[in-house]
Amino acid sequence: VSEYIIGVDLGGTNVKTALVSRDKKILGKDSRPTRAEDGPNAVMECMTEGVEAVLKCSGVDKKDILAAGFGAPGPMNWQTGVVFSPPNLPGWKNVPLADEMQKRLGFPCFVDNDANVACYGEYWLGAGQGAENMCLLTLGTGVGGGIVVFGQLLRGIDGTAAEIGHLKVMRDGRLCGCGARGCLEAYASVTGMSRTAVEGIETGAKTILTEMCGGDLKKIDGKMISDGIAQGDEFSKHVMHETAVWLGIGIGSLINLLNPEKVVLCGGMIAAGDVLFNPIRETAKKMSFEVPGNRAEIVPAGLGADSGVIGSAGCALARYEAMAK
Numbered sequence: 636v637s638e639y640i641i642g643v644d645l646g647g648t649n650v651k652t653a654l655v656s657r658d659k660k661i662l663g664k665d666s667r668p669t670r671a672e673d674g675p676n677a678v679m680e681c682m683t684e685g686v687e688a689v690l691k692c693s694g695v696d697k698k699d700i701l702a703a704g705f706g707a708p709g710p711m712n713w714q715t716g717v718v719f720s721p722p723n724l725p726g727w728k729n730v731p732l733a734d735e736m737q738k739r740l741g742f743p744c745f746v747d748n749d750a751n752v753a754c755y756g757e758y759w760l761g762a763g764q765g766a767e768n769m770c771l772l773t774l775g776t777g778v779g780g781g782i783v784v785f786g787q788l789l790r791g792i793d794g795t796a797a798e799i800g801h802l803k804v805m806r807d808g809r810l811c812g813c814g815a816r817g818c819l820e821a822y823a824s825v826t827g828m829s830r831t832a833v834e835g836i837e838t839g840a841k842t843i844l845t846e847m848c849g850g851d852l853k854k855i856d857g858k859m860i861s862d863g864i865a866q867g868d869e870f871s872k873h874v875m876h877e878t879a880v881w882l883g884i885g886i887g888s889l890i891n892l893l894n895p896e897k898v899v900l901c902g903g904m905i906a907a908g909d910v911l912f913n914p915i916r917e918t919a920k921k922m923s924f925e926v927p928g929n930r931a932e933i934v935p936a937g938l939g940a941d942s943g944v945i946g947s948a949g950c951a952l953a954r955y956e957a958m959a960k
């Protein structure tokens with residue numbers, strides 16, 4: 636029997652590939668530029684090269700591959716594997732990614748939303764191991780989400796579920812990229828955190844950030860805020876704390892809604908450590924009921940930047956096995 640699965644994390648900048656065994660050992664990894672600007676065919680060619688590279692470096696034969704999973708930016712139809720029109724992949728419109736890759740590779744291919752596969756990766760092999768119910772928040776330019784309920788991704792009827800970043804946390808609040816107001820993402824993403832800093836400075840806060848950005852407030856980003864904290868700037872600490880409180884509010888609601896064992900956070904922002912996690916934990920506890928609030932552990936991701944690529948493999952295995960039944 637085939638014992639190996641391939642996971643591919645299709646990002647706007649890089650394509651990451653991993654070859655994983657059924658017993659969860661990572662046997663080969665590859666990363667290469669996506670060539671997104673050259674359109675869908677070039678990107679699929681690049682993914683094919685990535686798969687061939689991991690086969691070669693792990694010494695596994697193509698015929699021993701059970702399936703491959705692709706974590707792609709949404710929106711998409713996860714069941715048919717058609718990717719609609721991801722904002723960071725120019726020229727993509729209704730690309731039948733699963734079918735196209737299956738034609739190129741010769742084994743079953745499955746496509747899933749990138750935040751969902753990252754969640755599944757943490758459930759399968761990362762910080763969520765051992766938990767049956769968990770959710771994941773990816774903290775980047777936006778806030779992505781994934782939810783596992785008793786070992787299964789929560790997808791909803793159209794596959795659009797688990798948009799944690801668009802939980803509403805404020806009436807008539809900040810305008811979000813999705814067009815609505817008051818979404819968690821508008822406050823708790825790295826972009827949202829920078830907005831908090833800019834708003835504070837515009838209303839008179841004194842901070843080293845003003846100097847660091849050379850007076851151009853648009854240049855304030857997550858890195859600058861962490862540098863500010865490292866240099867002992869009180870305002871930078873305050874901005875991180877505010878961001879953590881927003882996250883705690885959203886996570887508190889998730890805890891009441893889902894009663895998870897683990898809430899896993901990933902993305903560059905989690906490097907802030909206790910400065911971020913302590914106020915998140917405190918707020919989430921205050922915002923949730925006693926039993927689920929005491930139950931849920933809020934923890935950093937265990938797979939670093941690899942949750943997506945490993946989760947794509949894990950998800951493909953689960954879907955392959957469900958299909959075979």
Ligand SMILES: [Zn+2]
Nearest residue numbers: 801811813818
């Ligand atoms: Zn939104």
